[in-house]
Amino acid sequence: MTIAIKVENISKRYKIGLASQRFQYGMLRDVLVDTAKAPFRFAASLFGKQLADPGRNADYIWALKDVSFDLEEGKVLGIIGRNGAGKSTLLKVLSRVTEPTRGAVTVRGRVGSLLEVGTGFHPELTGRENIYLNGAILGMKRAEIEKNFDEIVAFSEVEQFIDTPVKRYSSGMYLRLAFAVAAHLEPEILVVDEVLAVGDAEFQRKCLGKMNDVAAQGRTVLFVSHNMSAILRLTQDAIVMQKGQLVKRAPTAEAVDFYLASGQAQAGERIWGADEVPAQSAPFVPLSLRVRDARGTVADRLRSTEPITLEMEYRLDAPVTGLRVGIYLGTVRGEYVFTSFDVDDPTLYEKHSTRQPGHYVSRASLPGDLLNEGRYILGVNASSFGVKRYFMDENALAFNIDPIGAPGIQWAEQRQGPIRPRLNWVIEKV
Amino acid sequence: MTELTKPEPTTVYIKASSGFAALNLGDLWRYRELIWFMIWRDIKVRYKQTALGAAWAVLQPVMNMLVFNFLFNGGVTKLPVDGDIPYPLFSFAALLPWGLFTTALNSASRSLTSNTNMITKTYFPRLILPMSSVLGGLLDFAIAFVILLGMMFYYNYLPGWEVLWALPVFLLLSIVTALGVALWLSAINVQYRDVGYALPFLTQFWFFLTPVVYSSKVFSEQWQLIYALNPMAGVVNGFRWALLGIGNPPDLFVGISAVISVIILLTGLVYFKNMERTFADTI
Numbered sequence: 088m089t090i091a092i093k094v095e096n097i098s099k100r101y102k103i104g105l106a107s108q109r110f111q112y113g114m115l116r117d118v119l120v121d122t123a124k125a126p127f128r129f130a131a132s133l134f135g136k137q138l139a140d141p142g143r144n145a146d147y148i149w150a151l152k153d154v155s156f157d158l159e160e161g162k163v164l165g166i167i168g169r170n171g172a173g174k175s176t177l178l179k180v181l182s183r184v185t186e187p188t189r190g191a192v193t194v195r196g197r198v199g200s201l202l203e204v205g206t207g208f209h210p211e212l213t214g215r216e217n218i219y220l221n222g223a224i225l226g227m228k229r230a231e232i233e234k235n236f237d238e239i240v241a242f243s244e245v246e247q248f249i250d251t252p253v254k255r256y257s258s259g260m261y262l263r264l265a266f267a268v269a270a271h272l273e274p275e276i277l278v279v280d281e282v283l284a285v286g287d288a289e290f291q292r293k294c295l296g297k298m299n300d301v302a303a304q305g306r307t308v309l310f311v312s313h314n315m316s317a318i319l320r321l322t323q324d325a326i327v328m329q330k331g332q333l334v335k336r337a338p339t340a341e342a343v344d345f346y347l348a349s350g351q352a353q354a355g356e357r358i359w360g361a362d363e364v365p366a367q368s369a370p371f372v373p374l375s376l377r378v379r380d381a382r383g384t385v386a387d388r389l390r391s392t393e394p395i396t397l398e399m400e401y402r403l404d405a406p407v408t409g410l411r412v413g414i415y416l417g418t419v420r421g422e423y424v425f426t427s428f429d430v431d432d433p434t435l436y437e438k439h440s441t442r443q444p445g446h447y448v449s450r451a452s453l454p455g456d457l458l459n460e461g462r463y464i465l466g467v468n469a470s471s472f473g474v475k476r477y478f479m480d481e482n483a484l485a486f487n488i489d490p491i492g493a494p495g496i497q498w499a500e501q502r503q504g505p506i507r508p509r510l511n512w513v514i515e516k517v
Numbered sequence: 518m519t520e521l522t523k524p525e526p527t528t529v530y531i532k533a534s535s536g537f538a539a540l541n542l543g544d545l546w547r548y549r550e551l552i553w554f555m556i557w558r559d560i561k562v563r564y565k566q567t568a569l570g571a572a573w574a575v576l577q578p579v580m581n582m583l584v585f586n587f588l589f590n591g592g593v594t595k596l597p598v599d600g601d602i603p604y605p606l607f608s609f610a611a612l613l614p615w616g617l618f619t620t621a622l623n624s625a626s627r628s629l630t631s632n633t634n635m636i637t638k639t640y641f642p643r644l645i646l647p648m649s650s651v652l653g654g655l656l657d658f659a660i661a662f663v664i665l666l667g668m669m670f671y672y673n674y675l676p677g678w679e680v681l682w683a684l685p686v687f688l689l690l691s692i693v694t695a696l697g698v699a700l701w702l703s704a705i706n707v708q709y710r711d712v713g714y715a716l717p718f719l720t721q722f723w724f725f726l727t728p729v730v731y732s733s734k735v736f737s738e739q740w741q742l743i744y745a746l747n748p749m750a751g752v753v754n755g756f757r758w759a760l761l762g763i764g765n766p767p768d769l770f771v772g773i774s775a776v777i778s779v780i781i782l783l784t785g786l787v788y789f790k791n792m793e794r795t796f797a798d799t800i
Contacts, residue, residue, distance in 0.1 A: 187533050191531065194530075195528045209558060212558065223554040224551065
């Protein structure tokens with residue numbers, strides 16, 4: 088099998104921080120020397136070179152570090168990882184948008200990049216004109232665009248408005264049109280970066296469908312996404328990026344598992360420092376809020392099919408009567424899902440009506456097959472009903488739910504609503 | 518199913534380049550259609566939602582010419598012209614290549630920074646952006662040229678035979694100068710946005726140093742050659758000679774200017790190609 092893309096030890100370094108952080112030492116002698124060197128530094132920087140300058144505190148980060156892999160023709164490769172892992176940078180290097188600092192890539196075939204939908208769209212031009220413009224920017228020849236023009240318009244469902252300036256389009260129409268053009272790119276290698284993250288459910292479904300077609304046509308595809316179900320559905324192999332390095336290459340299911348399991352210890356836990364706790368919350372002192380997965384590991388990526396444990400750890404410096412400690416669960420869009428207190432059960436409330444000073448953990452288990460995929464926010468509340476609110480943090484901790492194995496996941500579509508129960512359906516012919 | 522046979526896929530090597538970047542004209546040729554699309558886009562956008570539309574291409578040089586005629590042809594002072602030629606024609610003829618040059622100074626120097634999106638998200642030879650900006654200026658040039666021909670007819674000033682070879686040559690020289698300056702400014706502007714701020718000043722300054730509203734003959738012999746270091750001086754003089762037959766036929770003066778133009782273009786190309794690899798990171 089021919090290798091379509093061969094990546095060898097690619098590294099990309101970026102300079103961070105301000106370009107000019109001079110006069111950090113403040114001695115006049117140094118200031119004068121620095122000023123005298125300024126013209127030379129300027130001349131050098133015009134040519135992209137940096138003169139060694141101890142005064143400048145240029146920090147570097149390696150967005151990519153020694154990444155190597157091969158991709159055979161006709162294969163679909165997924166790239167997954169946390170935000171900031173280097174996925175987009177890798178795609179930029181492969182698309183020749185930016186140059187690697189070290190290493191080399193050998194690419195066999197034309198590369199079509201979809202790093203952003205609607206690149207080059209100009210608001211003053213009509214939809215028709217923008218199709219031609221965007222197609223040309225993406226690398227299509229005029230003949231190709233003309234050949235696919237009707238299909239593009241049909242796919243985007245904006246026939247009626249094709250001759251209106253794009254600035255009059257709704258955001259949905261804009262996205263559909265932009266994606267329609269990009270979807271009809273016919274390069275040998277297609278590189279796609281998280282374009283499924285935008286748009287409504289309908290749009291995402293259409294995008295996925297099209298991606299599926301493209302993959303089925305035998306093109307080589309590189310696909311970056313946070314949507315694990317899309318990755319599982321469309322790709323055969325996947326690579327996991329972490330802090331600029333390729334940490335795992337495996338068949339998709341294995342790679343996704345690895346990615347979900349490799350949460351850092353800090354994620355999934357919220358610890359309150361002494362300065363974050365207001366004085367009036369005493370004698371209640373919040374310590375930390377944690378989310379654990381089915382295996383007991385603190386994580387912020389959890390599977391919807393598995394039970395989740397919520398833990399609130401706190402300290403009481405004096406006896407408290409009528410205390411209830413609870414959590415709010417809400418979606419990132421601000422909708423409430425539920426509120427639950429540790430003493431909602433009257434018997435528990437009786438038992439713990441007065442809590443003595445000490446170190447406490449209030450723990451509860453959320454059953455699996457409850458929450459839908461998405462990102463959720465946990466808030467905490469420690470109060471005495473109608474008497475005093477000791478501590479409240481509405482935005483304490485966020486976690487993600489992945490719907491792998493959830494009911495209905497075989498159709499990669501967005502399901503609305505915060506819960507996704509597994510119902511016992513019965514089908515009868517009457 | 519394709520009607521055409523699929524061409525053998527090209528292999529591309531991507532790696533960190535060191536030293537001088539290759540000119541890579543092959544890539545530029547492959548993307549030639551994009552140049553046309555960019556020009557088309559700039560022109561379309563420029564005149565959309567304007568009431569006067571393409572008339573603006575005419576209004577600017579004509580208004581300039583009228584004002585200059587009023588001020589410098591007896592109003593404030595009487596500036597010297599080459600030979601015996603009506604002042605409006607004298608100044609208008611120079612305003613054509615000058616207009617192309619200001620397009621290069623203004624829109625071409627911003628061509629990279631105003632297309633940040635495209636540069637950070639897609640690959641194409643970045644040379645296309647300043648190039649299409651300058652070439653787009655040719656449309657305005659052509660429209661004003663028609664007006665110029667009208668004026669020449671009105672003043673009964675028909676060009677000699679030399680216009681057949683001289684006009685294309687000096688037109689080409691105008692483009693070379695404009696492009697050279699555009700490449701330098703657009704590339705520097707990516708890193709140092711000072712260029713945008715300096716531009717109004719630079720344009721005005723350069724205008725005074727170019728013989729648009731006066732004849733370069735006012736300067737004495739020694740100063741002539743130094744004056745010729747301004748590439749636009751040679752372009753304007755040569756252009757006027759080609760069309761109107763006034764002034765000197767191409768000599769050392771024009772020669773020096775032309776050489777400077779070519780140097781600016783070549784060094785501009787080298788600088789641009791070298792900085793191109795950092796555009797997506799610094800823009």
